[in-house]
Amino acid sequence: MEQLIENIGVCRTADLPNPTYYVDALTGEFSSWAYCEEKSPTYRGQWRSEVFQVSDSHPLDLEIGTGNGYHFAHYAKNHPERSFIGIEKKYKPLIQAIRRALNEGCDNARILRYNANYLSHLFEKGELNDVHIHFPDPWLKKRQKKHRLIQESFLKTLHELQRPGSKVEFKTDSRDYFDWAVERFQKSPYQITRLTYDLHGSEFQKENFVTHFEQIFLQQGLPIHYAQLQR
Template sequence: MSRGAQTQISKTKDLKNPNEYVLALSNELRSWAFDEEQAPRYKGHWRDQIFEADSFSPLDLEIGTGNGFHFAEHAKRHPNRNLLGIELKYKPLVQAIRRVLRQGGTNARILRYNAVHLDQLFEKEELNNVYIHFPDPWEKLRQNKHRLIQLEFLNRLFHLQKSGAFVEFKTDSRDYYLWARERFEQSPYVIIEDSENLHQSAYAAKNFVTHFESIFLRKSLPIHYCRLQKVQQNGAIRA
Protein backbone atom coordinates (compact mmCIF):
# COMPACT_ATOMS: atom_id res chain seq x y z
CA MET A 1 0.00 0.00 0.00
CA SER A 2 1.24 3.48 -0.80
CA ARG A 3 2.34 5.38 2.28
CA GLY A 4 1.07 8.83 3.17
CA ALA A 5 -2.26 8.33 1.44
CA GLN A 6 -4.48 11.39 1.27
CA THR A 7 -7.51 11.75 3.51
CA GLN A 8 -9.12 14.11 0.99
CA ILE A 9 -9.29 13.04 -2.62
CA SER A 10 -8.94 15.46 -5.51
CA LYS A 11 -10.87 15.02 -8.74
CA THR A 12 -8.96 13.75 -11.72
CA LYS A 13 -10.80 16.03 -14.13
CA ASP A 14 -9.65 19.10 -12.17
CA LEU A 15 -5.93 18.43 -12.60
CA LYS A 16 -4.43 21.27 -14.62
CA ASN A 17 -1.31 19.45 -15.77
CA PRO A 18 -2.09 15.71 -15.86
CA ASN A 19 0.97 13.50 -16.10
CA GLU A 20 1.34 10.33 -18.17
CA TYR A 21 -0.24 8.17 -15.47
CA VAL A 22 -3.31 10.38 -15.18
CA LEU A 23 -3.71 10.41 -18.95
CA ALA A 24 -3.44 6.62 -19.08
CA LEU A 25 -6.68 6.30 -17.11
CA SER A 26 -8.75 7.83 -19.89
CA ASN A 27 -6.75 6.35 -22.76
CA GLU A 28 -5.06 2.94 -22.79
CA LEU A 29 -6.59 1.87 -19.46
CA ARG A 30 -10.10 3.27 -19.84
CA SER A 31 -11.63 -0.23 -19.70
CA TRP A 32 -9.45 -1.33 -16.78
CA ALA A 33 -9.19 1.66 -14.44
CA PHE A 34 -11.93 3.87 -13.02
CA ASP A 35 -11.50 7.27 -11.43
CA GLU A 36 -13.29 8.63 -8.37
CA GLU A 37 -16.32 9.78 -10.38
CA GLN A 38 -16.71 6.66 -12.52
CA ALA A 39 -16.30 4.01 -9.82
CA PRO A 40 -19.46 4.69 -7.76
CA ARG A 41 -21.63 4.18 -10.85
CA TYR A 42 -21.00 0.44 -10.65
CA LYS A 43 -22.06 0.00 -7.04
CA GLY A 44 -23.95 -3.28 -6.86
CA HIS A 45 -23.06 -4.14 -10.46
CA TRP A 46 -19.35 -4.91 -10.56
CA ARG A 47 -19.97 -8.56 -11.37
CA ASP A 48 -22.53 -8.19 -14.14
CA GLN A 49 -21.53 -4.88 -15.75
CA ILE A 50 -17.74 -4.99 -15.47
CA PHE A 51 -16.78 -8.67 -15.28
CA GLU A 52 -19.84 -10.07 -17.09
CA ALA A 53 -20.09 -12.67 -14.33
CA ASP A 54 -23.01 -14.16 -12.43
CA SER A 55 -23.90 -13.26 -8.85
CA PHE A 56 -22.09 -16.32 -7.47
CA SER A 57 -18.73 -15.40 -8.99
CA PRO A 58 -16.20 -14.40 -6.28
CA LEU A 59 -15.32 -10.70 -6.11
CA ASP A 60 -12.22 -9.90 -4.04
CA LEU A 61 -10.81 -6.50 -3.12
CA GLU A 62 -7.30 -5.25 -2.37
CA ILE A 63 -7.21 -1.95 -0.49
CA GLY A 64 -4.04 -0.03 -1.34
CA THR A 65 -2.46 -2.00 -4.17
CA GLY A 66 0.81 -0.07 -4.20
CA ASN A 67 2.69 -1.00 -7.37
CA GLY A 68 0.69 -4.17 -7.69
CA PHE A 69 2.90 -7.20 -7.08
CA HIS A 70 0.36 -8.92 -4.83
CA PHE A 71 -2.52 -7.60 -6.93
CA ALA A 72 -1.12 -9.15 -10.11
CA GLU A 73 -0.15 -12.38 -8.39
CA HIS A 74 -3.64 -12.80 -6.94
CA ALA A 75 -5.18 -12.29 -10.39
CA LYS A 76 -2.78 -14.87 -11.85
CA ARG A 77 -3.23 -17.49 -9.13
CA HIS A 78 -7.02 -17.18 -9.07
CA PRO A 79 -8.26 -16.71 -12.66
CA ASN A 80 -11.78 -17.72 -11.62
CA ARG A 81 -11.99 -14.97 -8.99
CA ASN A 82 -12.66 -11.38 -10.02
CA LEU A 83 -10.47 -8.78 -8.35
CA LEU A 84 -10.79 -5.07 -7.68
CA GLY A 85 -8.03 -2.85 -6.35
CA ILE A 86 -8.27 0.55 -4.68
CA GLU A 87 -5.40 3.02 -4.81
CA LEU A 88 -5.25 6.81 -4.48
CA LYS A 89 -1.95 7.61 -6.17
CA TYR A 90 -1.91 7.58 -9.95
CA LYS A 91 1.51 6.05 -10.60
CA PRO A 92 1.10 2.88 -8.47
CA LEU A 93 -2.50 2.56 -9.64
CA VAL A 94 -1.37 2.44 -13.26
CA GLN A 95 1.60 0.20 -12.44
CA ALA A 96 -0.67 -2.28 -10.68
CA ILE A 97 -3.18 -2.79 -13.48
CA ARG A 98 -0.46 -2.78 -16.16
CA ARG A 99 1.24 -5.58 -14.26
CA VAL A 100 -1.93 -7.66 -14.52
CA LEU A 101 -2.39 -6.91 -18.21
CA ARG A 102 1.23 -7.76 -19.09
CA GLN A 103 0.71 -11.28 -17.80
CA GLY A 104 -2.52 -11.65 -19.78
CA GLY A 105 -4.95 -11.21 -16.90
CA THR A 106 -8.52 -10.14 -17.62
CA ASN A 107 -10.05 -10.71 -14.17
CA ALA A 108 -8.92 -7.49 -12.46
CA ARG A 109 -9.85 -3.81 -12.48
CA ILE A 110 -8.54 -0.89 -10.43
CA LEU A 111 -10.26 2.11 -8.87
CA ARG A 112 -9.05 5.48 -7.68
CA TYR A 113 -10.95 6.03 -4.45
CA ASN A 114 -10.64 6.63 -0.73
CA ALA A 115 -11.15 3.27 0.98
CA VAL A 116 -12.78 4.95 3.97
CA HIS A 117 -15.88 5.29 1.79
CA LEU A 118 -16.30 1.70 0.61
CA ASP A 119 -20.04 1.92 1.13
CA GLN A 120 -20.14 4.34 -1.82
CA LEU A 121 -18.71 1.61 -4.06
CA PHE A 122 -20.32 -1.62 -2.87
CA GLU A 123 -23.71 -2.92 -1.80
CA LYS A 124 -24.39 -5.17 1.17
CA GLU A 125 -22.60 -8.54 0.79
CA GLU A 126 -21.19 -7.65 -2.62
CA LEU A 127 -17.59 -8.49 -1.67
CA ASN A 128 -15.77 -11.71 -0.88
CA ASN A 129 -12.20 -11.62 0.47
CA VAL A 130 -10.42 -8.34 1.27
CA TYR A 131 -6.67 -7.69 1.51
CA ILE A 132 -5.20 -4.77 3.48
CA HIS A 133 -1.42 -4.90 3.25
CA PHE A 134 0.84 -2.30 4.87
CA PRO A 135 -1.56 0.63 5.20
CA ASP A 136 -0.07 3.93 6.32
CA PRO A 137 0.64 3.44 10.06
CA TRP A 138 0.25 7.12 11.03
CA GLU A 139 2.67 6.54 13.90
CA LYS A 140 2.32 9.82 15.79
CA LEU A 141 -0.39 9.77 18.45
CA ARG A 142 -2.19 12.77 17.03
CA GLN A 143 -2.31 11.02 13.64
CA ASN A 144 -3.96 7.80 14.87
CA LYS A 145 -7.37 9.13 13.84
CA HIS A 146 -6.21 8.91 10.20
CA ARG A 147 -5.56 5.16 10.36
CA LEU A 148 -7.74 3.10 8.06
CA ILE A 149 -8.43 0.46 10.70
CA GLN A 150 -11.12 1.96 12.90
CA LEU A 151 -14.07 0.17 14.45
CA GLU A 152 -16.49 2.14 12.28
CA PHE A 153 -14.60 1.07 9.15
CA LEU A 154 -14.60 -2.59 10.21
CA ASN A 155 -18.33 -2.55 10.92
CA ARG A 156 -18.94 -1.05 7.49
CA LEU A 157 -16.68 -3.58 5.77
CA PHE A 158 -18.34 -6.48 7.61
CA HIS A 159 -21.68 -5.36 6.17
CA LEU A 160 -20.24 -5.35 2.63
CA GLN A 161 -18.70 -8.86 2.72
CA LYS A 162 -20.39 -12.18 2.15
CA SER A 163 -20.57 -14.69 5.00
CA GLY A 164 -17.43 -16.80 5.18
CA ALA A 165 -15.23 -14.16 3.52
CA PHE A 166 -12.00 -13.07 5.18
CA VAL A 167 -9.94 -9.92 5.70
CA GLU A 168 -6.15 -10.28 5.54
CA PHE A 169 -4.13 -7.58 7.34
CA LYS A 170 -0.34 -7.13 7.34
CA THR A 171 1.83 -4.37 8.77
CA ASP A 172 5.44 -3.75 9.76
CA SER A 173 4.31 -1.46 12.60
CA ARG A 174 3.87 -3.24 15.92
CA ASP A 175 2.02 -0.23 17.29
CA TYR A 176 -0.47 -0.33 14.41
CA TYR A 177 -0.81 -4.10 14.76
CA LEU A 178 -1.73 -3.80 18.45
CA TRP A 179 -4.09 -0.93 17.67
CA ALA A 180 -5.73 -2.89 14.85
CA ARG A 181 -5.97 -6.12 16.82
CA GLU A 182 -7.83 -4.37 19.63
CA ARG A 183 -10.36 -3.12 17.11
CA PHE A 184 -10.58 -6.50 15.40
CA GLU A 185 -11.59 -7.98 18.76
CA GLN A 186 -14.27 -5.32 19.19
CA SER A 187 -15.64 -5.88 15.69
CA PRO A 188 -18.14 -8.54 14.48
CA TYR A 189 -15.27 -10.50 12.87
CA VAL A 190 -13.62 -13.61 14.28
CA ILE A 191 -9.79 -13.65 14.32
CA ILE A 192 -8.80 -16.98 12.77
CA GLU A 193 -5.06 -16.39 12.22
CA ASP A 194 -2.71 -14.12 14.15
CA SER A 195 1.05 -13.68 14.37
CA GLU A 196 3.46 -10.99 15.55
CA ASN A 197 6.11 -12.52 13.28
CA LEU A 198 4.49 -13.90 10.15
CA HIS A 199 7.67 -15.30 8.63
CA GLN A 200 8.45 -17.33 11.74
CA SER A 201 4.91 -18.71 11.94
CA ALA A 202 2.96 -21.61 10.46
CA TYR A 203 1.32 -19.16 8.06
CA ALA A 204 4.55 -18.26 6.25
CA ALA A 205 4.31 -21.10 3.73
CA LYS A 206 1.16 -19.75 2.08
CA ASN A 207 2.15 -16.08 2.29
CA PHE A 208 2.97 -14.03 -0.80
CA VAL A 209 5.73 -11.51 -0.08
CA THR A 210 4.68 -8.03 -1.21
CA HIS A 211 7.05 -5.28 -2.36
CA PHE A 212 6.88 -3.45 0.98
CA GLU A 213 7.26 -6.75 2.81
CA SER A 214 10.49 -7.59 1.00
CA ILE A 215 11.98 -4.25 2.07
CA PHE A 216 11.19 -4.91 5.73
CA LEU A 217 12.46 -8.47 5.55
CA ARG A 218 15.81 -7.30 4.21
CA LYS A 219 16.03 -5.16 7.33
CA SER A 220 15.14 -8.20 9.49
CA LEU A 221 11.95 -6.53 10.68
CA PRO A 222 9.03 -8.77 11.74
CA ILE A 223 5.77 -8.66 9.82
CA HIS A 224 2.61 -8.58 11.92
CA TYR A 225 -0.37 -10.45 10.53
CA CYS A 226 -4.05 -11.11 11.20
CA ARG A 227 -6.75 -12.87 9.24
CA LEU A 228 -10.36 -12.18 10.19
CA GLN A 229 -13.45 -14.00 9.04
CA LYS A 230 -17.11 -13.17 8.74
CA VAL A 231 -18.69 -16.30 10.17
CA GLN A 232 -22.23 -17.35 9.38
CA GLN A 233 -24.57 -17.48 12.34
CA ASN A 234 -24.95 -21.24 12.01
CA GLY A 235 -21.16 -21.63 12.12
CA ALA A 236 -20.80 -22.73 8.48
CA ILE A 237 -17.79 -21.32 6.66
CA ARG A 238 -17.29 -20.54 3.00
CA ALA A 239 -15.04 -18.05 1.23
Protein backbone atom coordinates (compact mmCIF):
# COMPACT_ATOMS: atom_id res chain seq x y z
CA MET A 1 0.00 0.00 0.00
CA GLU A 2 1.22 3.50 -0.79
CA GLN A 3 2.49 5.18 2.35
CA LEU A 4 1.59 8.77 3.14
CA ILE A 5 4.41 11.13 4.06
CA GLU A 6 3.72 12.23 7.65
CA ASN A 7 0.00 12.08 6.87
CA ILE A 8 0.19 15.10 4.56
CA GLY A 9 -1.91 13.49 1.86
CA VAL A 10 0.68 12.56 -0.75
CA CYS A 11 1.99 9.08 -1.44
CA ARG A 12 5.66 8.24 -1.16
CA THR A 13 7.12 8.32 -4.66
CA ALA A 14 9.64 5.59 -3.85
CA ASP A 15 6.81 3.19 -2.90
CA LEU A 16 4.83 3.38 -6.14
CA PRO A 17 4.76 -0.17 -7.59
CA ASN A 18 4.37 0.76 -11.26
CA PRO A 19 5.92 4.19 -11.79
CA THR A 20 5.04 6.07 -14.96
CA TYR A 21 7.50 8.10 -17.02
CA TYR A 22 6.54 11.21 -15.05
CA VAL A 23 7.16 9.49 -11.71
CA ASP A 24 10.59 8.30 -12.84
CA ALA A 25 11.38 11.74 -14.26
CA LEU A 26 10.87 13.33 -10.84
CA THR A 27 13.68 11.33 -9.25
CA GLY A 28 15.68 10.84 -12.44
CA GLU A 29 15.86 13.11 -15.47
CA PHE A 30 14.58 16.25 -13.71
CA SER A 31 15.81 15.56 -10.17
CA SER A 32 18.12 18.60 -10.18
CA TRP A 33 15.12 20.91 -10.59
CA ALA A 34 12.12 18.87 -9.34
CA TYR A 35 12.13 17.61 -5.76
CA CYS A 36 10.05 14.77 -4.35
CA GLU A 37 8.06 14.92 -1.12
CA GLU A 38 10.98 13.57 0.93
CA LYS A 39 13.67 15.83 -0.51
CA SER A 40 11.67 19.07 -0.50
CA PRO A 41 11.56 19.72 3.28
CA THR A 42 15.33 19.24 3.62
CA TYR A 43 15.88 22.70 2.13
CA ARG A 44 13.62 24.51 4.58
CA GLY A 45 15.29 27.80 5.43
CA GLN A 46 18.03 27.19 2.86
CA TRP A 47 16.38 27.78 -0.51
CA ARG A 48 18.40 30.91 -1.20
CA SER A 49 21.75 29.74 0.14
CA GLU A 50 21.79 26.07 -0.87
CA VAL A 51 19.50 25.73 -3.89
CA PHE A 52 19.62 29.03 -5.76
CA GLN A 53 22.91 30.21 -4.24
CA VAL A 54 21.81 33.82 -3.95
CA SER A 55 21.93 36.39 -1.17
CA ASP A 56 19.38 36.52 1.64
CA SER A 57 17.88 39.69 0.16
CA HIS A 58 17.18 38.00 -3.20
CA PRO A 59 13.41 37.65 -3.89
CA LEU A 60 12.00 34.12 -3.52
CA ASP A 61 8.50 33.68 -4.95
CA LEU A 62 6.08 30.75 -4.86
CA GLU A 63 3.31 29.40 -7.09
CA ILE A 64 0.87 27.04 -5.40
CA GLY A 65 -0.58 24.55 -7.88
CA THR A 66 1.37 25.07 -11.09
CA GLY A 67 -0.84 22.90 -13.26
CA ASN A 68 0.89 22.25 -16.57
CA GLY A 69 3.16 25.20 -16.02
CA TYR A 70 2.38 27.89 -18.59
CA HIS A 71 2.30 30.63 -15.95
CA PHE A 72 5.17 29.02 -14.05
CA ALA A 73 7.48 29.12 -17.09
CA HIS A 74 6.28 32.57 -18.17
CA TYR A 75 6.91 34.08 -14.74
CA ALA A 76 10.33 32.50 -14.32
CA LYS A 77 11.41 33.67 -17.78
CA ASN A 78 10.15 37.22 -17.31
CA HIS A 79 11.58 37.61 -13.80
CA PRO A 80 15.15 36.29 -14.00
CA GLU A 81 16.02 38.53 -11.06
CA ARG A 82 13.73 36.47 -8.78
CA SER A 83 13.96 32.84 -7.70
CA PHE A 84 10.73 30.92 -8.25
CA ILE A 85 9.41 27.75 -6.63
CA GLY A 86 6.30 25.86 -7.70
CA ILE A 87 4.29 23.32 -5.71
CA GLU A 88 2.28 20.62 -7.47
CA LYS A 89 1.07 17.23 -6.21
CA LYS A 90 0.41 15.51 -9.53
CA TYR A 91 3.37 14.02 -11.36
CA LYS A 92 2.49 14.80 -14.96
CA PRO A 93 1.78 18.55 -14.63
CA LEU A 94 4.74 18.86 -12.25
CA ILE A 95 7.14 17.54 -14.88
CA GLN A 96 5.41 19.51 -17.64
CA ALA A 97 5.84 22.71 -15.62
CA ILE A 98 9.55 22.36 -14.88
CA ARG A 99 10.24 21.16 -18.42
CA ARG A 100 8.58 24.29 -19.83
CA ALA A 101 10.66 26.50 -17.56
CA LEU A 102 13.89 24.74 -18.51
CA ASN A 103 13.00 24.95 -22.21
CA GLU A 104 12.80 28.72 -21.71
CA GLY A 105 16.31 28.68 -20.28
CA CYS A 106 15.21 29.40 -16.71
CA ASP A 107 17.76 28.42 -14.09
CA ASN A 108 15.83 30.35 -11.44
CA ALA A 109 12.98 27.81 -11.17
CA ARG A 110 12.45 24.71 -9.04
CA ILE A 111 9.33 22.64 -8.43
CA LEU A 112 8.28 20.57 -5.43
CA ARG A 113 5.90 17.67 -5.03
CA TYR A 114 4.10 18.50 -1.80
CA ASN A 115 0.78 19.38 -0.21
CA ALA A 116 0.38 23.16 -0.01
CA ASN A 117 -1.55 22.85 3.25
CA TYR A 118 1.81 22.17 4.90
CA LEU A 119 3.91 25.10 3.71
CA SER A 120 5.62 25.41 7.09
CA HIS A 121 7.31 22.06 6.36
CA LEU A 122 9.00 23.70 3.39
CA PHE A 123 9.70 27.29 4.40
CA GLU A 124 10.77 29.15 7.51
CA LYS A 125 9.08 32.29 8.77
CA GLY A 126 9.98 35.25 6.58
CA GLU A 127 11.52 33.11 3.84
CA LEU A 128 9.03 33.87 1.04
CA ASN A 129 8.20 36.92 -1.02
CA ASP A 130 5.29 36.96 -3.51
CA VAL A 131 2.85 34.04 -3.78
CA HIS A 132 0.59 33.09 -6.70
CA ILE A 133 -2.55 30.97 -6.22
CA HIS A 134 -4.37 30.41 -9.50
CA PHE A 135 -7.56 28.36 -9.84
CA PRO A 136 -7.26 26.05 -6.84
CA ASP A 137 -9.82 23.27 -6.52
CA PRO A 138 -13.07 25.05 -5.49
CA TRP A 139 -14.54 22.07 -3.59
CA LEU A 140 -18.08 23.24 -4.32
CA LYS A 141 -20.13 20.76 -2.29
CA LYS A 142 -20.96 21.97 1.22
CA ARG A 143 -19.29 19.03 2.92
CA GLN A 144 -16.14 19.57 0.84
CA LYS A 145 -15.49 23.20 1.73
CA LYS A 146 -13.27 22.19 4.63
CA HIS A 147 -10.81 20.99 1.97
CA ARG A 148 -10.44 24.42 0.34
CA LEU A 149 -6.94 25.82 0.43
CA ILE A 150 -8.05 29.27 1.54
CA GLN A 151 -8.78 28.93 5.24
CA GLU A 152 -8.08 31.30 8.12
CA SER A 153 -5.35 28.99 9.43
CA PHE A 154 -3.70 28.77 6.00
CA LEU A 155 -3.65 32.56 5.59
CA LYS A 156 -2.16 32.99 9.07
CA THR A 157 0.64 30.57 8.22
CA LEU A 158 1.26 32.09 4.80
CA HIS A 159 1.44 35.57 6.32
CA GLU A 160 4.11 34.36 8.74
CA LEU A 161 6.16 32.79 5.95
CA GLN A 162 6.20 35.94 3.79
CA ARG A 163 8.38 39.01 4.18
CA PRO A 164 6.84 42.45 4.80
CA GLY A 165 5.61 44.11 1.62
CA SER A 166 5.12 40.79 -0.19
CA LYS A 167 1.98 40.07 -2.21
CA VAL A 168 -0.48 37.23 -2.72
CA GLU A 169 -2.27 36.90 -6.07
CA PHE A 170 -5.49 34.85 -6.12
CA LYS A 171 -7.60 33.93 -9.17
CA THR A 172 -10.64 31.66 -9.54
CA ASP A 173 -13.61 31.18 -11.84
CA SER A 174 -15.82 30.13 -8.92
CA ARG A 175 -17.94 32.97 -7.49
CA ASP A 176 -18.79 30.82 -4.49
CA TYR A 177 -15.13 30.17 -3.71
CA PHE A 178 -14.19 33.80 -4.34
CA ASP A 179 -16.82 35.08 -1.90
CA TRP A 180 -15.59 32.51 0.62
CA ALA A 181 -11.97 33.58 0.08
CA VAL A 182 -12.67 37.32 0.30
CA GLU A 183 -14.48 36.82 3.60
CA ARG A 184 -11.36 35.13 4.96
CA PHE A 185 -9.02 37.68 3.40
CA GLN A 186 -10.90 40.39 5.29
CA LYS A 187 -10.37 38.56 8.58
CA SER A 188 -6.69 37.87 7.88
CA PRO A 189 -3.62 40.02 8.66
CA TYR A 190 -3.41 40.95 4.97
CA GLN A 191 -4.52 44.15 3.30
CA ILE A 192 -6.66 43.68 0.17
CA THR A 193 -5.12 45.97 -2.45
CA ARG A 194 -6.98 44.73 -5.54
CA LEU A 195 -10.35 43.05 -5.95
CA THR A 196 -12.55 42.47 -8.98
CA TYR A 197 -15.23 40.00 -10.00
CA ASP A 198 -14.31 40.45 -13.67
CA LEU A 199 -10.55 40.53 -14.14
CA HIS A 200 -10.76 40.79 -17.93
CA GLY A 201 -13.08 43.76 -17.72
CA SER A 202 -10.92 45.55 -15.18
CA GLU A 203 -7.91 47.84 -15.14
CA PHE A 204 -5.80 44.94 -13.89
CA GLN A 205 -6.14 42.92 -17.09
CA LYS A 206 -3.17 44.59 -18.79
CA GLU A 207 -0.81 43.05 -16.22
CA ASN A 208 -2.46 39.63 -16.29
CA PHE A 209 -1.05 36.47 -17.84
CA VAL A 210 -3.83 34.18 -19.07
CA THR A 211 -3.24 30.68 -17.71
CA HIS A 212 -4.31 27.46 -19.42
CA PHE A 213 -7.35 27.02 -17.17
CA GLU A 214 -8.17 30.69 -17.46
CA GLN A 215 -8.37 30.43 -21.25
CA ILE A 216 -10.78 27.50 -20.94
CA PHE A 217 -13.04 29.41 -18.56
CA LEU A 218 -13.00 32.50 -20.77
CA GLN A 219 -14.03 30.40 -23.77
CA GLN A 220 -16.98 29.22 -21.67
CA GLY A 221 -17.94 32.84 -20.99
CA LEU A 222 -17.07 32.70 -17.30
CA PRO A 223 -15.72 35.81 -15.55
CA ILE A 224 -12.44 35.50 -13.70
CA HIS A 225 -12.43 36.72 -10.10
CA TYR A 226 -9.19 38.24 -8.84
CA ALA A 227 -7.74 39.59 -5.62
CA GLN A 228 -4.34 40.81 -4.57
CA LEU A 229 -3.26 40.94 -0.95
CA GLN A 230 -0.31 42.69 0.63
CA ARG A 231 1.67 41.51 3.64
